[in-house]
Amino acid sequence: MSKRRGNTVPAGFRLAGMMLAAGLALSGCGGSDDDEEGENSGDATRVETRAGTVQGSETNTTRAWLGIPYGAPPSGERRWRAPEPAAAWSGVRPATVHGPHCPQPDTAPLQYGTPGGQEDCLYLNVYAPRSAGPHPVMVWIHGGAFYLGRSNGYDPTRLVEQGIVVVTLNYRLGALGFLAHPALNDAEGRSGNYALMDQQLALRWVQDNIAAFGGDPGQVTVAGQSAGGSSVVAHLVSPDAAGLFQRAIVQSGGYQRSLPTGEQAQVRGVQAAEAMGCPDGPGAAACLRALPVDTLIAKQPRSHAPNVDGALLPRDPASAWSSGQFNQVPVLTGSTHDEYTVFQYNQSEMIRGPLAPEDYPAAVAAAVAGTPVTAADALVLYPLSAYDNSPGLALSALVTDASFACGGRRLAQALAEHVPVYAYEFDDRDAPMSLQPPASFPYKAYHAAEIQYLFDVPTAAGQELDAAQRRLAQEMVERWARFVRGGNPNVEGATAWPAYGAGDRYWRFKPDASTVFGNFAADHHCEAWTPGER
Missing domain, CATH: 3.40.50.1820 (Alpha/Beta hydrolase fold, catalytic domain)
Structure with a gap:
C-alpha cells in the first residue's frame, strides 16, 4: 500500500487558540509500508x-x-x-x-x-x-x-x-x-x-x-x-x-x-449551519456533509463546547461534582495566577488599542454583567492603583478571578468531597512569552504559561527558561510524574503538598521557592465571585 503524505508546517511555539501548543508539525503518514519484518x-x-x-x-x-x-x-x-x-x-x-x-x-x-x-x-x-x-x-x-x-x-x-x-x-x-443539528441526530435524537x-x-x-x-x-x-x-x-x-x-x-x-443542553446546542447548530450555507430542512445533512472543509472552517462560529446530550454527558458537570455522580479518581487541578492577560491583549488591545483609564469603568461594567458582583463593587475590588494604574492589567485580574481562579476553586471544593484533590497555582510572573507581541502591560503568569515547564517546546530566541525557571520546571515534571504514578504529587525529601480540603490550601509554583499557601481565596476575591461559599 502507498503512503499518504500530510502537510508540513514550520516549527514554532504556539498557543492553540486559548491553549499553548508548541512544536513541529511534520508530514503525516496515512498508509502502511509493505516492508517485511x-x-x-x-x-x-x-x-x-x-x-x-x-x-x-x-x-x-x-x-x-x-x-x-x-x-x-x-x-x-x-x-x-x-x-x-x-x-x-x-x-x-x-x-x-x-x-x-x-x-x-x-x-x-x-x-x-x-x-x-x-x-x-x-x-x-x-x-x-x-x-x-x-x-x-x-x-x-x-x-x-x-x-x-x-x-x-x-x-x-x-x-x-x-x-x-x-x-x-x-x-x-x-x-x-x-456541531449539534437535528439533521445530524442519531437514533436517540x-x-x-x-x-x-x-x-x-x-x-x-x-x-x-x-x-x-x-x-x-x-x-x-x-x-x-x-x-x-x-x-x-x-x-x-x-x-x-x-x-x-x-x-x-x-x-x-x-x-x-x-454547558448547553442538547436542545440548546441544536438550536445554535441550525443557526451555524445556515451561516455556512445549509438551511434547515430535509437536505441539511447532505448539504453539510458536502461542504468543502475550507468553506466550513471559514464560516463556522468561533465558540464551541460540549453539550449535555443525556448519554455521553448525562448531566451538567457542576451538578455531577456536587452529587458525586462522576468517575471518582484522584484529581490534580489548578490554574495560572494571571490567566486572562493573553486574552486581554488578543481580544481587546490588539484590535482596539490599549484600554484608556477613562474607559475602565465601562469595561468593568461589561465584564461583571450577569455576575454576583456589581460594577461599583468591582471598581473597589480592582482599583487601578493596585495594578500599576494599568487598566488592561486590572481588567485582566478581574476576569482571571471571575472566570478561572474562583471557578477552579469551586471545582476543587466539590471534587474534594468525594476524591483526593491536589490544587495548585502556577505563579511565575516572568514566564517567557513568545506567542504574542509585547502588550501595554506585563503578561505575568498567563494562560498556558506553565506548558513550557512540563513539555519541551521550541521558543523564540532569547526566550528560554533561566536557571531558576529550569529548577521550577524540574520540580513540576517530578510532581506530575509522581501523580501519574500513584495519584499523589508528593516527592520524597521535599515539602509536602497537602490534599485540598480544610484550610483551603494550594500549592504555589514559583521559581524562587514553591510552597503551600492558604490565601488563594483572598488573593482572587473569591468571596465576591462565589457568595455564600466557604
Whole structure:
C-alpha cells in the first residue's frame, strides 16, 4: 500500500487558540509500508498493535511512535458521526512522523494554532522509556478553545525520562467536532460531542494497545490544559469513560459553570449551519456533509463546547461534582495566577488599542454583567492603583478571578468531597512569552504559561527558561510524574503538598521557592465571585 503524505508546517511555539501548543508539525503518514519484518523483527521500536505493526524510533533515553491512526477518517459520510476504529493494515507501518492535524483556521499574526489540516486527522503519538515496563501512562489532550491545536506541539521527553509513557492525540475541532443539528441526530435524537467521542476512542485504543509499548493500561492518567482540561472534566462526568483512566489532571480548564443542553446546542447548530450555507430542512445533512472543509472552517462560529446530550454527558458537570455522580479518581487541578492577560491583549488591545483609564469603568461594567458582583463593587475590588494604574492589567485580574481562579476553586471544593484533590497555582510572573507581541502591560503568569515547564517546546530566541525557571520546571515534571504514578504529587525529601480540603490550601509554583499557601481565596476575591461559599 502507498503512503499518504500530510502537510508540513514550520516549527514554532504556539498557543492553540486559548491553549499553548508548541512544536513541529511534520508530514503525516496515512498508509502502511509493505516492508517485511526480516532482520529487524527483534527491534524494540517495532510494535504489534491490534491493527498492525508500527516501526518507531529511539534516542538514548526514549522511544517514540508517531502518527498512529486510532480512528478511521471522519470525512464524507463519516463526517458528524461517532468515530470508528482505524482499519487494519498489512506489513510494517512507519511511525516516525506526526499525522496530519485536524482542520482549523489561520490566526496569524498571532502564533495560535496551525492553519490548514485535513479531516483524516485521528492520529496519536506514543512516547515511552527505553526501560522495561509496565510504566504508568499519561494521555495528554491539547487545548485550543475546541477549535485550534494539534497533538505534536508537545515533546514529553522530560516526563518520559521520569518513567512515564505519554500519549498525545488529535481530535476533531470546531464545528467538525461539536456541531449539534437535528439533521445530524442519531437514533436517540443526539448530535454533537464528536470531539469527546474521538478522545474516548483514543482512550480505548490505549486500553487495547498500550501494553505493547511498555505501558500499564491499569494506570492511566487523562490530562489536559484549557479546552483539554475541560475535556478531562467531561470525561470525569461521562459514564462512557468509566474505567478508561485511574487519575485526572485538569489545567486551567474545568471551570464552566454550565454547558448547553442538547436542545440548546441544536438550536445554535441550525443557526451555524445556515451561516455556512445549509438551511434547515430535509437536505441539511447532505448539504453539510458536502461542504468543502475550507468553506466550513471559514464560516463556522468561533465558540464551541460540549453539550449535555443525556448519554455521553448525562448531566451538567457542576451538578455531577456536587452529587458525586462522576468517575471518582484522584484529581490534580489548578490554574495560572494571571490567566486572562493573553486574552486581554488578543481580544481587546490588539484590535482596539490599549484600554484608556477613562474607559475602565465601562469595561468593568461589561465584564461583571450577569455576575454576583456589581460594577461599583468591582471598581473597589480592582482599583487601578493596585495594578500599576494599568487598566488592561486590572481588567485582566478581574476576569482571571471571575472566570478561572474562583471557578477552579469551586471545582476543587466539590471534587474534594468525594476524591483526593491536589490544587495548585502556577505563579511565575516572568514566564517567557513568545506567542504574542509585547502588550501595554506585563503578561505575568498567563494562560498556558506553565506548558513550557512540563513539555519541551521550541521558543523564540532569547526566550528560554533561566536557571531558576529550569529548577521550577524540574520540580513540576517530578510532581506530575509522581501523580501519574500513584495519584499523589508528593516527592520524597521535599515539602509536602497537602490534599485540598480544610484550610483551603494550594500549592504555589514559583521559581524562587514553591510552597503551600492558604490565601488563594483572598488573593482572587473569591468571596465576591462565589457568595455564600466557604
